[in-house]
Amino acid sequence: MNMMLASFPVYPKPFASVRAEFRTQQSSFLKFAPHSYPLASKILVKNLPYTTGETTLQKEFSNFGKIAEEHFWPGTLLCALWGLLLKIMGGIGKKRKREKQRPTIHPDNKYAETPPDFAHLASLYPSFRRYVNYSTHGGAARPFLDWTDFNATRELTRVLLLHDHSLHWQIPDGHLCPTVPNRSNYIHWLNDLLSSHIIPTNLISSQQGKVRGFDIGTGANCIYPLLGASLFGWTFVGSDVTDVAIEWATRNVNSNPHIAESIEIRKVEDNEKAPCLEGFHDGGTRIDICQEEAGLNPKTSCGGTSKEMVCPGGEKAFVARIIEDSVVLKHQFRWFTSMVGRKSSLKSLVSKLWEVGVTIVKTTEFVQGRTSRWGLAWSFLPPIQKPSISLPQKNMSFMLEGLPRQHGAINVLEAVKSYFSMHGLSCTLNTSAFTVDVVASKDECDSVLKNHSPVINKSISFQPTGETSNGPRSSDRWSLRILVFQQIPGTLLVKGSLQDRSSPLSGMFAAIFQKLEEALRHEFCTKSA
Numbered sequence: 200m201n202m203m204l205a206s207f208p209v210y211p212k213p214f215a216s217v218r219a220e221f222r223t224q225q226s227s228f229l230k231f232a233p234h235s236y237p238l239a240s241k242i243l244v245k246n247l248p249y250t251t252g253e254t255t256l257q258k259e260f261s262n263f264g265k266i267a268e269e270h271f272w273p274g275t276l277l278c279a280l281w282g283l284l285l286k287i288m289g290g291i292g293k294k295r296k297r298e299k300q301r302p303t304i305h306p307d308n309k310y311a312e313t314p315p316d317f318a319h320l321a322s323l324y325p326s327f328r329r330y331v332n333y334s335t336h337g338g339a340a341r342p343f344l345d346w347t348d349f350n351a352t353r354e355l356t357r358v359l360l361l362h363d364h365s366l367h368w369q370i371p372d373g374h375l376c377p378t379v380p381n382r383s384n385y386i387h388w389l390n391d392l393l394s395s396h397i398i399p400t401n402l403i404s405s406q407q408g409k410v411r412g413f414d415i416g417t418g419a420n421c422i423y424p425l426l427g428a429s430l431f432g433w434t435f436v437g438s439d440v441t442d443v444a445i446e447w448a449t450r451n452v453n454s455n456p457h458i459a460e461s462i463e464i465r466k467v468e469d470n471e472k473a474p475c476l477e478g479f480h481d482g483g484t485r486i487d488i489c490q491e492e493a494g495l496n497p498k499t500s501c502g503g504t505s506k507e508m509v510c511p512g513g514e515k516a517f518v519a520r521i522i523e524d525s526v527v528l529k530h531q532f533r534w535f536t537s538m539v540g541r542k543s544s545l546k547s548l549v550s551k552l553w554e555v556g557v558t559i560v561k562t563t564e565f566v567q568g569r570t571s572r573w574g575l576a577w578s579f580l581p582p583i584q585k586p587s588i589s590l591p592q593k594n595m596s597f598m599l600e601g602l603p604r605q606h607g608a609i610n611v612l613e614a615v616k617s618y619f620s621m622h623g624l625s626c627t628l629n630t631s632a633f634t635v636d637v638v639a640s641k642d643e644c645d646s647v648l649k650n651h652s653p654v655i656n657k658s659i660s661f662q663p664t665g666e667t668s669n670g671p672r673s674s675d676r677w678s679l680r681i682l683v684f685q686q687i688p689g690t691l692l693v694k695g696s697l698q699d700r701s702s703p704l705s706g707m708f709a710a711i712f713q714k715l716e717e718a719l720r721h722e723f724c725t726k727s728a
């Protein structure tokens with residue numbers, strides 16, 4: 200293990216801002232999982248449809264996961280009775296459909312088929328017995344836990360780790376208590392990414408077949424190294440900034456001699472003042488974030504100190520810093536991963552990733568109960584050419600709402616044309632088809648992406664249908680069609696379609712389309728507000 204570490208650079212300073220680091224050696228793999236969650240790569244979902252078939256116990260168990268996740272990442276119309284009823288029924292129908300379609304647990308997860316049997320665990324572990332209650336609802340006595348009791352959830356995690364994984368584990372009062380099924384899901388997802396060989400294993404020099412993970416922000420619970428080492432035999436460095444996390448993580452490692460050699464716990468400096476990236480600041484103060492993301496839900500029972508739960512700048516800033524760090528370490532790791540609590544953050548982060556030059560981005564959704572979280576994985580290494588996996592998104596869209604009536608689709612199309620023309624891109628406006636066709640070279644795309652000020656230059660005059668402005672066309676050009684539709688007065692849909700997804704520049708599409716969205720919102724929505 201020391202030899203492996205020696206092959207790593209000394210971490211540059213920004214790395215201290217990273218919370219959870221993960222590296223494999225078979226390839227290189229990074230994981231940032233401040234608070235992770237079940238998920239399955241989209242590819243795997245395709246191959247292996249997950250089934251749920253929930254029993255009462257499973258429901259309760261998934262509720263446990265939900266409570267845990269909520270703890271970290273936070274989120275009228277008067278109508279006729281008949282309409283309301285239809286709505287409710289529609290909602291139920293949709294929910295059922297959603298429940299059926301959405302994957303809930305990784306198929307390799309120990310609890311995929313059989314949820315924990317509380318009664319059985321209570322019979323085996325007297326310390327757990329006191330937390331198991333029985334409801335006589337519907338005849339048979341059903342065991343259940345009081346999820347609002349921290350001691351009960353902590354004891355459940357303890358006995359599950361012991362019973363199902365032969366792991367001895369403990370955490371101090373009030374510290375974040377992980378749920379075993381959802382942390383296992385994350386670990387299985389990491390394993391899926393590694394086994395998929397999307398990024399070839401020979402691109403990172405390593406000891407053959409060995410996986411080395413860096414868990415940034417391993418916490419007192421040290422859950423990822425413990426599970427990764429025991430389930431897959433991976434080796435880890437688990438880092439943290441607090442003394443208490445280091446002390447308890449070390450204790451948890453040493454309590455498990457069979458894997459203790461595989462895990463090194465390392466204290467790192469807290470680089471709390473690391474600046475948030477421009478455009479990724481949530482605009483909140485530290486206090487806002489405390490309230491937002493660590494605000495304690497009285498229903499929760501999974502503990503968590505402010506050090507464990509709070510990141511200045513919110514999750515977008517946190518993951519954006521990780522992305523910056525990953526640029527520095529791009530050739531040392533096969534994969535970088537992180538958990539994202541909000542879909543809106545995911546969108547910006549994916550754009551950010553393409554901007555910094557990643558070669559692949561994988562996202563996936565983790566569903567537990569009614570809560571969704573997203574897994575984000577990226578790499579800078581060349582992926583094996585599998586177009587169906589690595590091609591970027593072809594279509595993107597957004598709505599412009601609340602526009603004054605005098606601003607119709609043509610005005611927005613003109614603004615689109617002005618925006619791209621301003622950066623030297625070649626644009627063709629077709630007023631009868633309500634489209635602007637845009638063609639760009641790499642330099643022109645870079646010019647769009649580097650422009651921080653979302654201002655549309657009105658001095659560029661409107662050109663009639665079919666007329667093309669600007670620019671030589673090079674062979675590595677990228678082309679995009681923008682369509683604008685009026686939905687209702689004051690609301691326009693702007694849609695972007697990538698014309699050739701195999702172009703080497705097509706990875707920039709998402710980032711450029713997002714820049715356009717910012718510019719149009721700035722031009723039309725702030726003025727109308």
Ligand SMILES: C[S@@+](CC[C@H](N)C(=O)[O-])C[C@H]1O[C@@H](n2cnc3c(N)ncnc32)[C@H](O)[C@@H]1O
Nearest residue numbers: 215216217218233234377416417418439440507
């Ligand atoms: C939410 S806890 C996660 C614990 C565990 N990984 C889990 O999923 O349950 C986040 C941990 O990250 C640590 N942390 C915060 N900033 C860090 C940094 N810059 N580098 C390493 N660890 C950090 C905190 O002290 C805390 O223990």
